Amino acid sequence: MKSNNTFRIALFPGDGIGDEITEPTRMLLDDVAARVGGFAFDWQSCAAGAAHYREHGTALPEEAMRTAQDADAILLAAMGLPEVRYPDGREIAPQLELRFELGLYAGVRPVKPVPGVRPILADPRAHDIDYVIIRESVEGLFAPDAPGSIDEHEARETLLFTRDNCEKLFDFCFRLAGERGGQRKVTSVDKSNVFPAFGFWRDIFYERAKGFADVRADHCYVDAFAMVMVQKPWTIDVAVTENMFGDILSDLGAALMGGLGYAPSADIGDDHAVFQPCHGSAPDIAGKGLANPTAMILSAAMMLEWLGMRHDSGEAGIAASALRRAVDDAFADRQLVTCELGGDAGTAAVFAAVKDSLARVDV
Numbered sequence: 001m002k003s004n005n006t007f008r009i010a011l012f013p014g015d016g017i018g019d020e021i022t023e024p025t026r027m028l029l030d031d032v033a034a035r036v037g038g039f040a041f042d043w044q045s046c047a048a049g050a051a052h053y054r055e056h057g058t059a060l061p062e063e064a065m066r067t068a069q070d071a072d073a074i075l076l077a078a079m080g081l082p083e084v085r086y087p088d089g090r091e092i093a094p095q096l097e098l099r100f101e102l103g104l105y106a107g108v109r110p111v112k113p114v115p116g117v118r119p120i121l122a123d124p125r126a127h128d129i130d131y132v133i134i135r136e137s138v139e140g141l142f143a144p145d146a147p148g149s150i151d152e153h154e155a156r157e158t159l160l161f162t163r164d165n166c167e168k169l170f171d172f173c174f175r176l177a178g179e180r181g182g183q184r185k186v187t188s189v190d191k192s193n194v195f196p197a198f199g200f201w202r203d204i205f206y207e208r209a210k211g212f213a214d215v216r217a218d219h220c221y222v223d224a225f226a227m228v229m230v231q232k233p234w235t236i237d238v239a240v241t242e243n244m245f246g247d248i249l250s251d252l253g254a255a256l257m258g259g260l261g262y263a264p265s266a267d268i269g270d271d272h273a274v275f276q277p278c279h280g281s282a283p284d285i286a287g288k289g290l291a292n293p294t295a296m297i298l299s300a301a302m303m304l305e306w307l308g309m310r311h312d313s314g315e316a317g318i319a320a321s322a323l324r325r326a327v328d329d330a331f332a333d334r335q336l337v338t339c340e341l342g343g344d345a346g347t348a349a350v351f352a353a354v355k356d357s358l359a360r361v362d363v
């Protein structure tokens with residue numbers, strides 16, 4: 001952090017709906033900092049993504065990477081465009097490169113619906129669910145150090161877990177469950193009934209659990225867990241899972257909150273963190289003013305909370321709560337219905353409502 005309580009933020013609008021949701025979120029963050037006082041932001045805009053690759057031949061320029069490395073936090077909208085690909089057919093995904101380069105092993109994906117958004121699950125016990133999926137984010141089936149192979153007869157991918165990374169990841173989860181102070185439970189979501197690699201994962205999970213006496217550890221196979229998320233989600237507290245499983249389950253979690261536009265996330269490592277919505281660049285609605293910016297705003301609130309804890313800034317923590325309350329208040333009368341739920345509240349309407357609520361919340 002700069003000496004005058006100014007957080008340096010690397011800002012990646014990325015592709016598709018990225019531009020539409022980034023600038024208004026930046027303005028909300030400046031608003032909340034001004035309201036709370038005691039801190040400010042130094043915004044450092046970074047060009048990267050699929051459109052950048054198409055124009056300049058590079059997806060994540062060195063300068064953007066350096067800015068990200070030097071920043072106090074990284075705020076990113078979404079990257080990738082299905083039609084823009086590397087010569088080997090892979091999509092451009094600098095958000096994955098950032099995770100690998102900066103060691104962002106814990107993908108934190110809260111599943112906590114905004115109270116005024118129409119509930120998706122019918123059971124009233126599911127209306128105020130509040131749990132977190134931790135998606136392991138640098139290994140598993142996405143591990144860059146374990147590329148697959150392909151020839152005309154067969155295609156292989158490799159699933160990799162290392163002991164060091166598993167230990168750090170599980171410790172992160174047990175600490176989080178303790179700090180949340182809810183059910184104080186961490187569930188390993190794996191497939192150890194079929195794959196020995198998940199047996200390795202689960203053994204380390206229970207080894208690390210011994211260091212956290214006030215938090216319970218249990219486990220569930222990933223297929224059964226998908227059912228639990230729908231049938232009795234109130235039993236979940238913190239659930240930790242492999243990269244690919246987490247990718248899939250967190251979209252299910254988003255759907256259970258009303259849609260991808262409501263699902264925030266954070267990719268956290270020991271020294272860096274990226275905050276970004278769970279969704280992609282949504283090219284199908286880009287430029288139409290339909291994108292729901294709530295996930296981006298809630299990701300910004302997660303960034304404030306993380307900065308507050310990391311830099312011992314009570315003001316940033318207060319700002320995080322104020323921004324969350326502003327979102328809740330904006331949706332509270334159930335008039336704001338976004339496109340995922342069949343409504344006509346677009347990007348501008350949601351931002352205006354949140355800005356208005358923010359001006360009125362007590363800080």
Ligand SMILES: NC(=O)c1ccc[n+]([C@@H]2O[C@H](COP(=O)([O-])OP(=O)(O)OC[C@H]3O[C@@H](n4cnc5c(N)ncnc54)[C@H](O)[C@@H]3O)[C@@H](O)[C@H]2O)c1
Nearest residue numbers: 078079080081082095260261279280281282284285291292
């Ligand atoms: N973290 C990331 O940057 C990230 C994540 C996922 C996908 N992607 C990339 O994004 C591109 C599009 O991928 P996709 O279509 O599979 O996933 P997507 O998340 O972009 O969209 C899936 C569906 O959800 C809708 N949606 C997404 N965000 C929304 C929002 N804020 N408001 C309202 N509706 C929203 C879209 O309109 C679409 O119908 C691809 O290039 C993909 O690789 C990037």
